[in-house]
Amino acid sequence: MHQSFLVYKGFRYLKVALILSALSIFAYAVYIPTEPPNGGTWLGYTLGTIGALLILWLLWFGVRKRKFSRGSATTQSWLSAHVYLGMALLLVATLHSGFQFAWNLHMLAYSLMVIVIASGIFGIVAYARYPSLITANRESQTREQMFEEIANLDQAAVTLAAQIGDQAHQIILRSINRTKIGGSVWAQISGKEQEKEDEMEEEQLVELATQMMPAIGSPNAPTMAMPSANADPDSESTLFFVAQNLAGSHGQERVQKLRDLLDIVRSKKMLVDRLRRDIRYHGLMQLWLYVHVPLSLALLAALTAHIIAVFFYW
Amino acid sequence: MRTLVRYIKSKNSNTGAIVYHDERFDIDRITVGRATQSDIGLNDLSVSLNHAAISMGKGKKPVIKAISVSGFQVNGRLLKTADLQPGDVIEVGRWTLKVEKPADGFELILVVEKQGKGGSPSADLREKSKTTIEETGLGKRSWSWILFVAVMVLFLIVPAVGVMVPSVGKLLRASPVPSDGSWDSGTLALAHHIIGDQCEQCHEKPFRMVRDHACIECHKSTMAHADPDFYSLDTLTRTRCATCHKDHNGIDGMVRRDPGLCSNCHEDPDTTMPNAELLPAEDFTDLHPQFRITLTSYDDEKQEEVRERVSMDDKDLMVEKSNLIFPHDKHLKPEGIDSPSGTRQLSCVSCHKPEPGGARMEPINMVKHCKECHSLTFEIDDAVREVPHGKTREVLFVLEEYYAKRALEGGYIDNSAPEVVRKRRRPGERLSKDERREALEWASQKYLEVGEEIFRFRVCNVCHKVNKTEREDGLPSWEVVPVRLNQHWMRKAVFSHRSHETMTCEDCHDANKSDTSADVLIPAIDNCRQCHAGEDAHNQVESPCIECHKFHIQDEFRMGAIKADE
Numbered sequence: 001m002h003q004s005f006l007v008y009k010g011f012r013y014l015k016v017a018l019i020l021s022a023l024s025i026f027a028y029a030v031y032i033p034t035e036p037p038n039g040g041t042w043l044g045y046t047l048g049t050i051g052a053l054l055i056l057w058l059l060w061f062g063v064r065k066r067k068f069s070r071g072s073a074t075t076q077s078w079l080s081a082h083v084y085l086g087m088a089l090l091l092v093a094t095l096h097s098g099f100q101f102a103w104n105l106h107m108l109a110y111s112l113m114v115i116v117i118a119s120g121i122f123g124i125v126a127y128a129r130y131p132s133l134i135t136a137n138r139e140s141q142t143r144e145q146m147f148e149e150i151a152n153l154d155q156a157a158v159t160l161a162a163q164i165g166d167q168a169h170q171i172i173l174r175s176i177n178r179t180k181i182g183g184s185v186w187a188q189i190s191g192k193e194q195e196k197e198d199e200m201e202e203e204q205l206v207e208l209a210t211q212m213m214p215a216i217g218s219p220n221a222p223t224m225a226m227p228s229a230n231a232d233p234d235s236e237s238t239l240f241f242v243a244q245n246l247a248g249s250h251g252q253e254r255v256q257k258l259r260d261l262l263d264i265v266r267s268k269k270m271l272v273d274r275l276r277r278d279i280r281y282h283g284l285m286q287l288w289l290y291v292h293v294p295l296s297l298a299l300l301a302a303l304t305a306h307i308i309a310v311f312f313y314w
Numbered sequence: 315m316r317t318l319v320r321y322i323k324s325k326n327s328n329t330g331a332i333v334y335h336d337e338r339f340d341i342d343r344i345t346v347g348r349a350t351q352s353d354i355g356l357n358d359l360s361v362s363l364n365h366a367a368i369s370m371g372k373g374k375k376p377v378i379k380a381i382s383v384s385g386f387q388v389n390g391r392l393l394k395t396a397d398l399q400p401g402d403v404i405e406v407g408r409w410t411l412k413v414e415k416p417a418d419g420f421e422l423i424l425v426v427e428k429q430g431k432g433g434s435p436s437a438d439l440r441e442k443s444k445t446t447i448e449e450t451g452l453g454k455r456s457w458s459w460i461l462f463v464a465v466m467v468l469f470l471i472v473p474a475v476g477v478m479v480p481s482v483g484k485l486l487r488a489s490p491v492p493s494d495g496s497w498d499s500g501t502l503a504l505a506h507h508i509i510g511d512q513c514e515q516c517h518e519k520p521f522r523m524v525r526d527h528a529c530i531e532c533h534k535s536t537m538a539h540a541d542p543d544f545y546s547l548d549t550l551t552r553t554r555c556a557t558c559h560k561d562h563n564g565i566d567g568m569v570r571r572d573p574g575l576c577s578n579c580h581e582d583p584d585t586t587m588p589n590a591e592l593l594p595a596e597d598f599t600d601l602h603p604q605f606r607i608t609l610t611s612y613d614d615e616k617q618e619e620v621r622e623r624v625s626m627d628d629k630d631l632m633v634e635k636s637n638l639i640f641p642h643d644k645h646l647k648p649e650g651i652d653s654p655s656g657t658r659q660l661s662c663v664s665c666h667k668p669e670p671g672g673a674r675m676e677p678i679n680m681v682k683h684c685k686e687c688h689s690l691t692f693e694i695d696d697a698v699r700e701v702p703h704g705k706t707r708e709v710l711f712v713l714e715e716y717y718a719k720r721a722l723e724g725g726y727i728d729n730s731a732p733e734v735v736r737k738r739r740r741p742g743e744r745l746s747k748d749e750r751r752e753a754l755e756w757a758s759q760k761y762l763e764v765g766e767e768i769f770r771f772r773v774c775n776v777c778h779k780v781n782k783t784e785r786e787d788g789l790p791s792w793e794v795v796p797v798r799l800n801q802h803w804m805r806k807a808v809f810s811h812r813s814h815e816t817m818t819c820e821d822c823h824d825a826n827k828s829d830t831s832a833d834v835l836i837p838a839i840d841n842c843r844q845c846h847a848g849e850d851a852h853n854q855v856e857s858p859c860i861e862c863h864k865f866h867i868q869d870e871f872r873m874g875a876i877k878a879d880e
Contacts, residue, residue, distance in 0.1 A: 032572055034558065038563055170383045170384050173407070181445060286446070289454065290447060298461035301469075304470065305466065312474070
C-alpha cells in the first residue's frame with residue numbers, strides 16, 4: 001500500500017529531527033559562552049559542524065535519488081529523512097549563528113539555506129496539494145487528448161463558420177491563430193497573459209455576433225438594440241442576447257448554425273482554461289525545484305567560502 | 315510584377331524527388347485565398363475566401379497585406395502586413411508560401427506547399443505550445459553551475475586574491491565588488507572601528523589565530539591581573555588576549571561578563587591559589603565576602619600613611635581616624651540650623667558635590683562650606699577681622715600684630731588692661747616711650763591669651779584636635795592635628811556615584827544618625843544587595859563580577875611582558 005514519505009515508518013525521521021532540534025535548543029539554553037552567542041563559541045562550532053554535515057548529506061540526496069537500486073535504504077526513506085532533517089537544519093543553523101545577522105558572506109550562506117529550505121517546504125506542499133487538483137481538473141483526459149479535442153473543436157468551428165459566412169470564418173480563424181497555451185515560465189504559472197487572450201477572444205466573439213447582423217439581412221436589424229463590443233462587460237450574456245434576437249428573424253438555418261458555433265467556442269474556452277490550469281499545476285509542482293536545486297548548489301559554494309573565510313581570519 | 319508561383323504537389327522523402335507545377339503572372343496585385351477566383355488558391359478551410367494580397371511596395375519589394383482579420387504568420391510571427399524578403403516563410407492556415415530569391419526576370423518567386431500535419435487547422439497548437447518548464451529552456455543544471463561558480467568566485471576567490479595581492483585588495487575595498495570585508499563576521503568593538511577594514515592589522519597570517527602582539531602593539535599599558543611569579547597559573551601566563559576578548563561581536567561585545575571569568579579561580583582560592591590568602595567569591599548573591607574597606611591612619615613616627623583593609627563585619631574596627639570633629643546629625647537637623655542669615659536647612663549636597671566625572675565627590679573646603687557659620691573672628695568688638703584658616707603660625711602673627719596696634723591706638727575697652735591702652739587718644743597725640751612699652755607689654759600678653767582662647771576653647775577646637783606646644787623662645791604655641799579624611803574606601807572595586815544618581819544619599823549613607831565623624835558611613839554589602847544580585851538575578855540588577863571589579867589591576871606588570879609562548 002502507498003505510504004506518504006511524510007509518515008514513513010511511523011514518522012521515524014520526524015522523531016530524529018525533533019530530537020536533534022530539542023538537543024540543540026537545550027544546549028543553546030544551558031551553555032553560557034564567555035562572549036555574546038555567536039558561531040565561534042564551542043557550541044557555535046559544534047552546531048556549525050552538525051549543520052555543515054547536514055547540508056552535505058542533504059545535497060547527497062540529489063545524487064542518491066538518481067541511483068534507485070544502490071544501497072540498502074529506499075529512496076522513499078531518503079526523501080523522508082531529507083525533508084525532516086532539512087527542516088531541523090533551519091534551527092541548527094540559526095542557533096549556530098547566535099542570531100547575529102549582518103550584511104556579509106555568512107548571511108549570504110544563511111539566506112541561501114533559508115530559501116532552499118523554504119522552497120523545499122513549498123515542494124512538500126505542492127506534492128500534497130496539486131496531484132489531486134490535477135486529477136480533478138483533467139476529468140480523466142490526458143493532456144494530449146485535451147489538445148486533440150481543442151483541435152477537433154477548432155476544426156468544427158472553422159467548418160461551421162465557413163458555412164455562416166466569410167467574416168465569421170475570418171474571426172474564427174483569428175481566434176484559432178491567437179489561442180495560446182502555456183508559453184514562458186511566468187505565463188505557465190501565472191495565467192496573466194492568458195487572461196488577456198481570453199478577453200480578446202470574448203471581444204472577437206461579440207464582434208462576430210455584431211457583424212452577423214447585416215449578414216442576416218433582417219429589415220429591423222439596424223433599429224435593434226444592439227450593444228457594442230465595449231458597452232457590456234458581460235460579453236457572454238451579450239452573445240446570447242444577440243443570439244436570441246437573431247432567432248426572431250428569418251434565416252433560421254444560419255441562426256441555428258451561429259448558435260452551434262457559439263456553443264463550440266464556449267466549449268473550447270472551457271477546455272482551454274482547463275488545459276491552462278493543468279499546465280499551471282504541473283508548473284507549480286516543478287518550479288520549486290528550479291529554485292531548490294540551483295540555490296542548494298549556490299549554498300554549497302557559500303558554505304565552502306564561509307568555512308574557509310572564518311578560519312582564514314581565525 | 316512578374317511572379318512565379320510553384321505549387322509542390324508531392325515530395326519523395328527517400329529520393330528527394332519533387333513533383334510540382336508552376337504558374338506565372340504579370341499583374342500588380344496577386345490575391346491569396348480559398349475562393350476559386352484567387353490568383354493563388356489555397357484550398358483548405360484554414361484559409362479565408364479572400365485571405366491576403368501581394369503587391370509591389372514602394373521600396374521595390376513585394377508586400378503582403380491581410381484581407382482576412384485572421385491575418386497570417388511570417389517567420390512564426392502573427393502579422394497583418396509584411397515586407398517580403400527572400401527566405402521568408404508565410405504561413406496561411408496549413409499552407410506555407412516560401413519567398414525565393416528573384417531570378418530569371420521574375421520579381422517574386424513563391425514556393426507554395428501544403429503542410430501535411432494533423433487533421434485540423436490548429437493541429438500544430440500542441441507543437442508550438444510550451445507546456446512544461448523544461449520546454450522554456452530554464453535548466454536546473456546550468457543554473458546550478460552558474461550560481462556555484464559565481465558564489466565561489468565572488469565571495470571566496472576574489473577576496474582571497476585581494477588578501478594575497480594588497481594592491482588588488484585596496485582596489486576591491488574601494489569598489490562594490492566583495493573584498494575580504496565580506497568575510498567580516500560582525501561589528502567590531504567601538505574602539506576598534508579605527509582599524510576599520512584593515513583585517514591584516516590583527517589577522518596577520520591566514521589560518522592562524524590572532525596573536526597577542528597584534529593586541530599589545532596598541533595596548534601597551536594594559537596591566538596584568540596578578541603577579542605572575544606569585545600566581546604561577548597557566549591561565550594567567552599562557553592565555554591569549556583573544557581568549558577573553560573576541561571581537562566582531564558588536565560595539566560592546568569584547569568584555570567578558572560571564573561569571574566564569576572570575577569564579578574559575580576565585581570560587582575556591584584555597585585550592586587554586588593556596589598562598590594568596592584570598593576570600594572565596596563566585597557570585598554577588600551566593601558567594602561574596604563582606605566588603606573590606608581600606609582605612610587609613612597616620613604613623614607619626616615613620617611619618618607615613620598606614621592602610622589597613624578591614625571587613626565591615628568587624629564593627630569595632632569601623633572607625634575613621636580623620637582627626638576632624640564633625641557630627642553629621644547636628645548639621646542635618648530637619649528643623650535646620652541657625653546661621654548668620656537665619657535658619658538654614660542643610661542637606662548632603664550643601665557640602666558634597668560630585669566631581670565632574672561623577673565617580674567621586676569634590677573635596678570639602680572650609681572657606682566654601684563651613685565659614686559662613688563657623689567664622690574665624692577673635693575679638694568681641696571687631697566682627698570684621700578674622701584669623702586665616704589652615705596656618706597656625708600665621709594665626710599668632712596676626713593676633714600679635716592686631717593687639718599691638720590696638721594697644722598703641724588706645725581706646726580698648728577692657729578693665730584688666732592698663733590705663734594707656736584703655737585711654738582714648740586725641741588726634742595727633744603722641745605716646746611717651748614708657749607708655750609705648752607698657753602698651754606693648756600688655757599686647758604681648760593679650761595675644762597669647764586670645765590665641766589660647768581661640769585655639770583651645772572657642773574657634774579651632776570646634777572642629778579640630780589642638781595640641782599646646784612650646785616655641786623655641788619658650789612662648790606657648792598651638793598645633794592643629796592635620797585632618798586626614800579617608801579618600802579611597804574600596805580600592806579593589808569600582809563605584810560611580812553617577813550611575814546611582816537616581817538614588818537619594820540617605821538610601822546608602824546613614825548620615826542623619828551619625829553624631830561623630832569617627833562613624834564609617836560607607837554602606838556594607840547588604841545595602842548593595844537590595845538592588846544588585848548575581849547571575850540569577852530576579853527583579854534585581856544582574857551584576858557579574860566585572861560590574862564592580864576590574865581584571866587588569868596589577869599595576870607593576872604589563873600584559874604580554876611575561877608570555878611563555880612568544
